[in-house]
Amino acid sequence: xxxxxxxxxxxxxxKSQAVAFWCxxxxxxxxxxxxxxxxxxxxxxxxxxxxxxxxxDSQLPKDRFSAERLKGVDSTLKIQPAELGDSAMYLCASxxxxxSEQYFGPGTRLTVT
Amino acid sequence: ELKVEQNPLFLSMQEGKNYTIYxxxxxxxxxxxxxxxxxxxxxxxxxxxxxxxxxxxxGRLMASLDTKARxxxxxxxxxxxxxxxxxxxxxxxxxxxxxxxxxxxxxxTVWP
Numbered sequence: 266x267x268x269x270x271x272x273x274x275x276x277x278x279x280k281s282q283a284v285a286f287w288c289x290x291x292x293x294x295x296x297x298x299x300x301x302x303x304x305x306x307x308x309x310x311x312x313x314x315x316x317x318x319x320x321x322d323s324q325l326p327k328d329r330f331s332a333e334r335l336k337g338v339d340s341t342l343k344i345q346p347a348e349l350g351d352s353a354m355y356l357c358a359s360x361x362x363x364x365s366e367q368y369f370g371p372g373t374r375l376t377v378t
Numbered sequence: 379e380l381k382v383e384q385n386p387l388f389l390s391m392q393e394g395k396n397y398t399i400y401x402x403x404x405x406x407x408x409x410x411x412x413x414x415x416x417x418x419x420x421x422x423x424x425x426x427x428x429x430x431x432x433x434x435x436x437g438r439l440m441a442s443l444d445t446k447a448r449x450x451x452x453x454x455x456x457x458x459x460x461x462x463x464x465x466x467x468x469x470x471x472x473x474x475x476x477x478x479x480x481x482x483x484x485x486x487t488v489w490p
Binding site: 296298300305306307308309310313315320321356360362363364365366367368369370371372374 | 382408409411413418419420421422423426466468470475476477478480481482483
């Protein structure tokens with residue numbers, strides 16, 4: 266069964282360092298989402314791609330976060346510099362097209378010290 | 379902005395008992411989802427509800443949707459320990475390109 270892949274699964278970094286997460290969506294899925302889930306809360310969308318284009322980054326803290334999906338397949342989310350408040354689970358999801366069911370990856374648990 | 383509220387946030391129940399989790403949302407929606415999340419794990423899709431009056435059942439869980447009341451329920455029948463997890467409802471407003479708005483989750487603990 267096809268799955269969304271993410272790496273690393275866990276990341277510990279010091280404040281002010283740079284960190285990057287990778288996501289490989291299910292093959293053929295045009296839409297890719299990055300969500301952030303703070304402990305005890307529901308996930309919140311950071312950025313959404315349709316193929317290689319960003320269609321929604323309204324909740325992305327653009328002063329420190331960046332995301333790309335250069336060839337419309339896999340995607341990278343970067344944080345520079347990391348802050349203590351960035352400690353969270355970062356979830357990637359993909360769907361065949363926007364509005365269809367989203368499938369979530371295993372997530373990357375980030376701890377900023 | 380679309381708001382999604384779940385209650386209760388914490389639920390502790392004995393095996394064999396029944397209970398209902400409620401999910402209210404603030405504006406009209408195209409789709410409503412229920413997810414399960416085990417500690418430290420990702421989200422597992424349970425149900426997708428597409429229309430008013432939709433009801434879906436899987437094992438001991440049954441979900442329903444009332445779009446007029448902007449309310450979905452997740453009913454647990456004869457709970458077992460394996461159902462212990464956090465349950466999230468999420469709403470897709472359609473006009474927001476498929477973006478999901480999540481509730482805060484209901485942490486369910488089932489004890490013997």
